Amino acid sequence: MKDGIDPLISAYGVYKTSDSKNLLVVNSGDGTISSLRVNKDKGLTLSSVVKTGDKHPLSIASHNNIVYVASSGTVATPPFSGNITGYRIDSSGKLTAIPNSTRDLAARPTCVVFTEDGKYLVVAELVSGLIKVYGVEANGLLTSEPISTVSSPHDSENGRWLPIPVGFDIVKKGNEHIVIVSEARFLDNMGMLREEADKVPQSPKYSWQTGSTSSYSIDETGTIRLISGDVMTGADKEGGQIANCWVEVSADGNILWASNALSSSISSYAISNKGALSLKNETAFKKSSESLFFSDTFVSHDGKFLNQLVGNRGAILVFKVMPNGDLKEVGMYTSSDLPAIGAYGLVVL
Numbered sequence: 001m002k003d004g005i006d007p008l009i010s011a012y013g014v015y016k017t018s019d020s021k022n023l024l025v026v027n028s029g030d031g032t033i034s035s036l037r038v039n040k041d042k043g044l045t046l047s048s049v050v051k052t053g054d055k056h057p058l059s060i061a062s063h064n065n066i067v068y069v070a071s072s073g074t075v076a077t078p079p080f081s082g083n084i085t086g087y088r089i090d091s092s093g094k095l096t097a098i099p100n101s102t103r104d105l106a107a108r109p110t111c112v113v114f115t116e117d118g119k120y121l122v123v124a125e126l127v128s129g130l131i132k133v134y135g136v137e138a139n140g141l142l143t144s145e146p147i148s149t150v151s152s153p154h155d156s157e158n159g160r161w162l163p164i165p166v167g168f169d170i171v172k173k174g175n176e177h178i179v180i181v182s183e184a185r186f187l188d189n190m191g192m193l194r195e196e197a198d199k200v201p202q203s204p205k206y207s208w209q210t211g212s213t214s215s216y217s218i219d220e221t222g223t224i225r226l227i228s229g230d231v232m233t234g235a236d237k238e239g240g241q242i243a244n245c246w247v248e249v250s251a252d253g254n255i256l257w258a259s260n261a262l263s264s265s266i267s268s269y270a271i272s273n274k275g276a277l278s279l280k281n282e283t284a285f286k287k288s289s290e291s292l293f294f295s296d297t298f299v300s301h302d303g304k305f306l307n308q309l310v311g312n313r314g315a316i317l318v319f320k321v322m323p324n325g326d327l328k329e330v331g332m333y334t335s336s337d338l339p340a341i342g343a344y345g346l347v348v349l
Helices: none
Strands: 015-016 024-029 030-039 044-051 055-063 066-072 082-089 096-097 108-112 121-125 130-135 148-151 164-173 176-184 212-218 225-234 244-249 256-260 265-271 279-284 294-299 306-312 313-323 327-334
Touching: 015 055, 015 265, 015 294, 024 055, 030 055, 044 096, 066 108, 066 256, 082 108, 082 121, 108 164, 121 176, 130 327, 148 225, 148 244, 176 225, 176 256, 212 244, 212 279, 225 279, 256 279, 279 327, 306 327
Parallel strands: 055 108, 164 244
Antiparallel strands: 015 024, 024 030, 030 044, 055 066, 066 082, 082 096, 108 121, 121 130, 130 148, 164 176, 176 212, 176 244, 212 225, 244 256, 256 265, 265 279, 294 306, 306 313, 313 327
16 A cells, blocks of 8 residues: 555464474565574564565465565566566575576466465466466476466455455365455446545545455366355445455354454454355454554464454454454554554464
């Protein structure tokens, strides 16, 4: 965003390796990524800094010793630029680029993640609304083209605006990987903002449509298909919670929380055994002033607490997870080490 509150418009700007020994960070300002060693006291020591495949790295993911980063270029109009590029990380945290690993997206990516078994890499694209699945080969290279691709659901005939996927999470259900994607709906079907003053405190000149979440399955062949499309964060296309940009699955895989950035709210969904979504509570938590920009979110290891980054306060809101998936505020914690504006990415070590 131009005001700097959401500098990346992406998810997984910070990521920890599966062994929790290294923290991976994108540095969009200088086109690099960093690896930091996690010390016994949870302090961090810089291990490695390497250049990425394009100007602005946005999202990073790892599986075992393989790391992939999604980056965008500087092209602000179609055709967009962007790619994903691979690295290996050794036991000391050193990153080394994998030769010939760059895959051109010709699009502006938002986030990237591996499936739990590491066989597939999933990437979402901001403007195209595409979700792409690449196969991961034994040498760490991706298939030259996506194995499968699906478009974010767009019911324009019923007045739904363009789906803008920002964040996603992934959970295993049976033999399939369930990918759950947040969708902000702020551009109409002509790609324009709606000028409507004083409807949204954080966006005083414009108003937005109700946000949504969609779920997809990836089967054993890497084929992705839609399960639940455009499940809104409210009862109707107008008047619900807006700017759903980040999602987080509960520790047991049965509840999803969606962070609605401009509504200062978190919606909860039920996730069925087949990966279908149903809205449980439009406002599992809500700040009535709508003055807090809710960005990235992360659940604790034991599933008892949800941590919500507040991008315009330099703070983290901590919630106790209630049995029904609602959230009880524990407190808001600030630190002089966090910038007041523009913090991105959140993990729990």
